[in-house]
Amino acid sequence: MKKERVPSEPEAVWSEKDMAGGETVGAQVIILRTNGCCWAKAGRGGCTMCGYRTASMSGVTAEDLNKQVDLALSKYKGEPFVKIYTSGSFFDPAEIPAAVRDRIFDEYGGCRRILVESRPEFLTADLLSTLPAQLTVALGLESSDEEVLRTCVNKGFTAAQSREAGMRLKDAGLGVRTYLLLKPPYLTESDAIEDAVSSALFADPFSDEISVNPLNIQHGTVVERLWKRGEFRSPWIWSLIEVMKRLSGKVNARLMSSPSGGGSQRGVHNCGACDQRALAAVERFSFSQDPRDLDCGGCECKSTWERYLGAEKMLGTADDVGRVLANELNIRG
Numbered sequence: 001m002k003k004e005r006v007p008s009e010p011e012a013v014w015s016e017k018d019m020a021g022g023e024t025v026g027a028q029v030i031i032l033r034t035n036g037c038c039w040a041k042a043g044r045g046g047c048t049m050c051g052y053r054t055a056s057m058s059g060v061t062a063e064d065l066n067k068q069v070d071l072a073l074s075k076y077k078g079e080p081f082v083k084i085y086t087s088g089s090f091f092d093p094a095e096i097p098a099a100v101r102d103r104i105f106d107e108y109g110g111c112r113r114i115l116v117e118s119r120p121e122f123l124t125a126d127l128l129s130t131l132p133a134q135l136t137v138a139l140g141l142e143s144s145d146e147e148v149l150r151t152c153v154n155k156g157f158t159a160a161q162s163r164e165a166g167m168r169l170k171d172a173g174l175g176v177r178t179y180l181l182l183k184p185p186y187l188t189e190s191d192a193i194e195d196a197v198s199s200a201l202f203a204d205p206f207s208d209e210i211s212v213n214p215l216n217i218q219h220g221t222v223v224e225r226l227w228k229r230g231e232f233r234s235p236w237i238w239s240l241i242e243v244m245k246r247l248s249g250k251v252n253a254r255l256m257s258s259p260s261g262g263g264s265q266r267g268v269h270n271c272g273a274c275d276q277r278a279l280a281a282v283e284r285f286s287f288s289q290d291p292r293d294l295d296c297g298g299c300e301c302k303s304t305w306e307r308y309l310g311a312e313k314m315l316g317t318a319d320d321v322g323r324v325l326a327n328e329l330n331i332r333g
């Protein structure tokens with residue numbers, strides 16, 4: 001039975017590993033329940049791959065949020081890194097009122113590193129001058145291609161606006177983690193690889209970390225509709241490895257990826273037999289930055305992936321060619 005969602009309880013709290021000050025450390029992850037992303041609620045449907053609209057609530061008060069923070073604090077075990085997500089923008093006052101925000105920074109003031117996410121429009125120079133020095137802000141750039149952002153992602157801001165926000169954060173002495181979307185809808189797998197590589201090069205000057213996020217098909221999204229019709233396949237793990245290999249040594253930012261839904265049909269996946277090995281290689285690389293760690297021992301499906309890329313080009317389509325032509329070409333992956 002589905003758990004009832006209560007506004008005074010966070011969506012989730014757990015502990016995992018991440019990096020702070022060049023070291024692997026424990027990180028507390030808190031997902032707060034808020035009134036949701038302003039862009040998803042704006043009537044334009046939000047981003048094409050984002051299912052957070054269904055996850056957020058309405059009528060969440062400052063009191064509810066304070067109770068959520070109390071609960072997160074009760075589970076806090078002194079992790080040096082704290083990551084606070086809201087399924088939207090931490091700096092949108094409609095999601096997190098300023099008093100709650102200040103309390104969070106105060107309570108976690110002893111942490112070595114704090115990470116939050118925000119759309120660029122909330123990151124004004126005035127606000128940034130008031131923020132704690134150990135803060136990293138994650139920016140959802142997704143792609144540096146303005147056309148991809150507008151037509152494939154429906155992001156509602158431009159890559160130039162993300163870059164300006166990133167520069168402002170750097171000027172204020174704060175950290176920047178940039179998210180890139182691997183395989184926005186309507187792009188072929190090969191175009192998606194190129195898009196992620198060029199987007200990382202674009203983001204590097206204002207990013208301390210670049211997180212390559214392979215698209216994970218969420219419920220109730222435009223992408224889910226395309227997927228159900230055979231017009232989208234979530235990316236191959238081989239594509240993610242290819243992006244990392246091509247960028248390794250070319251950017252100063254730390255490259256990382258911790259895919260949601262990896263190994264499932266909705267998430268980044270290969271043939272099934274090698275998925276966990278390939279994902280483990282990506283995880284190792286995310287910490288070490290050593291491209292030798294991307295070697296996962298290979299699999300027969302790597303040649304299937306290569307044929308998949310070739311078939312897409314030949315047919316000139318971003319549809320799931322494996323599904324469409326499974327019988328004819330035997331390239332199901």
Ligand code: SF4
Binds near residue numbers: 037052119
């Ligand atoms: S991806 Fe981010 S900006 Fe886009 S709708 Fe979802 S929460 Fe809002």
Ligand SMILES: [Zn+2]
Binds near residue numbers: 270271299300301302
């Ligand atoms: Zn395989």
